[in-house]
Amino acid sequence: MAMGVRAGIVVTGTEVLTGRVQDLNGPWLADQLLELGVELAHITICGDRPEDIEAQLNFLAGQGVDLIVTSGGLGPTADDMTVAVVAKFCGRELVLDEPLEERIAEILRSFMGRFPGADFDAVRAANRKQALVPKGGSADGVEILDPVGTAPGVVVTRAGGGPTVIVLPGPPRELRPMWHRAIETATAQRAVAGRTIYRQETIRMFGLPESGLAETLRDAETLVPGFAGLEITTCLRRGELEIVTRYEPDAAESYRQLAALLRERHPRDVYSEDGTLVDDQVAQLLSGRTIATAESCTAGLLAARLADRPGSSAYLAGGVVSYSNEAKAELLGVDPALIATHGAVSEPVAEAMAAGALRRFGADIAVGITGIAGPGGGSEEKPVGTVCFSVGLADGTTQTRTIHLPGNRADIRERSTTVAMHMLRRVLSGLPVSV
């Protein structure tokens, strides 16, 4: 595959370097670069020491990258030095941008309205530093990006030739919108002008083990003409398989044949070819209906997942977290005799939980989940990871399954919500359930 524009990412912040805060920006930016058709060569992470940031910038420049994206170090405090270090690296003077300082002051004023008694002048003085930016305009390869929070971003090309640096704030909710603005600037567009335009498609599967997919992909090497032109990465995510394929436009027919092969071999498992998540599909399928949940081991995670998207109040009636046996009886009307006979983790109890949720919320569809998330509570007959699911419809039909999930307590609880989402998808689509 052609080697077009190459990039590096510099993640700064002692809390990220030391692993106390998980870096969400590196992977997110990697994905954005990939989509853009820019080849990512290196991600480097360092603390807040200016010498270390500078060393990483010089390393990446030495590797011949065309674009460097930095995250973090734009705050008002003394240890936030990224803009100054980048300006020095790019051979640019740092100047106070007064209109920008005024905009930051405006943001602070409205923000501080919530904290009566706070000292506005002191805060403003600290934030004055954030209005120090490299000198120059778009024609010189310098662009200043208005703050999303209080920190402005910068796009600046190294004077005398060399990489363009996009300087973004650390908090993901500020970095993400600012990235989209940064990459649209004339200076950034000049840096990525020589990139290869790739297409990228995602196929999602549920139910197939990873080894089964590996086998099909091995066969695809001989069955799909032009297979070598497809750059395929597969990964396990939340208990599903995600197959991302990147290809240049002239390999589109090869991709079409790969997708057809996956569908043909695994008709039950391929559920999305357009990037949609099972969450999107369930939300769509629930249109005009209401749903209720009855959760034991997941303890609210499924209800919370259903409520993740805006507008979910149109279909989510509510749920019960029936952690104790008394709660199962009192709130969902589960017959205590059923628990005594079959155990709290059993298909009859999952069914009774779903039926109780249907009834109590007057919903069209309900899910009951009861299982053993561990680490304790397992037995030979019902080991840790045993989870019973039941989906009930208002017409009285139910679909019930018991699954054995791998992993630790958190894995088992999260994967249980994925299994439930896929059972919902199949029931709502009128497909037979068998997970």
Place this chain on the structure above:
Amino acid sequence: MAMGVRAGIVVTGTEVLTGRVQDLNGPWLADQLLELGVELAHITICGDRPEDIEAQLNFLAGQGVDLIVTSGGLGPTADDMTVAVVAKFCGRELVLDEPLEERIAEILRSFMGRFPGADFDAVRAANRKQALVPKGGSADGVEILDPVGTAPGVVVTRAGGGPTVIVLPGPPRELRPMWHRAIETATAQRAVAGRTIYRQETIRMFGLPESGLAETLRDAETLVPGFAGLEITTCLRRGELEIVTRYEPDAAESYRQLAALLRERHPRDVYSEDGTLVDDQVAQLLSGRTIATAESCTAGLLAARLADRPGSSAYLAGGVVSYSNEAKAELLGVDPALIATHGAVSEPVAEAMAAGALRRFGADIAVGITGIAGPGGGSEEKPVGTVCFSVGLADGTTQTRTIHLPGNRADIRERSTTVAMHMLRRVLSGLPVSV
């Protein structure tokens, strides 16, 4: 602060670089180095290209690190090149270690017993590559570590002076045990001999804005003797402030004074000085009591958070997700007239929800949460981010507050659970609630 032993981490693997697999090794190794008293300067991530791995090793050597830890690239396939690249970097010849090859063959034989029909000779030939290791013994600065999976690890010092490289496999379940063996070798111990033993302490605060903490830390520069000997990192995590301080043992008195200053200035906000999370404290305080939740905008997130830890069934009775008004009335007994008069997001409704949960679950304490997570549903009077909390006790006392939370839908929902945890902590500790 003394500059003791410095280290760098090199994470290899295209799936990690592109963000499709989360890197768990960098943060884990960072933590191990910190505990060991080794200063971590850089983490670098690259794909499987040997040139990129070599460039990163050279970069770190140029930065003067004493120790480099690599993860990944030890598999049997052609793109797993780390040992060869490290041997070249260290100026060491690669030789076939026949006893090691025999041990790998033994492992494969037992492993492949599970796959009848697999071609043992073909697999063994592929794995022969894994027995190619740098020439030399412990006295020359070369140590070979027996495989945890099928890949051996290597500890090797650059010939003629320079860093020692610890080469570890990528899968965390192989890397972690092998790290502990690697660092115990004579070669690794020589590399870290000059390390400083640091102490590290964590203070957690809730309620204080970041700017308020910054101000106190600025004052501490003059008020705390020896402040410069404290290496302080602060970060916002789940709506709380975390202050981690690392110092050499002779700065212990400075740290004591810093902690005292924070307590004195922010007596309400400092809630943990021993590393415990609010979740730990609430779990502790709930000992011998039961709790129930009634959630609207958080839709199960608080119940799920309370159930995160093993053994939570001892105190979590359960919860209701009352997303619709009908659910609030039907499952929690909230008077519909109350909703009609005050609105679903109001303190009286939050109180009635908590009271309903107390009653329905027969719990000792209950929390009601109702709010506007957005992006829609806000009004001038009750903008997006308005959340009402009520904590009720079985004796009839209640504590109710309305908070305005910043951020997007996901932020507001998650921060709501943090606010609720802190209200619980204060009520359970017999402290007045005011968040």
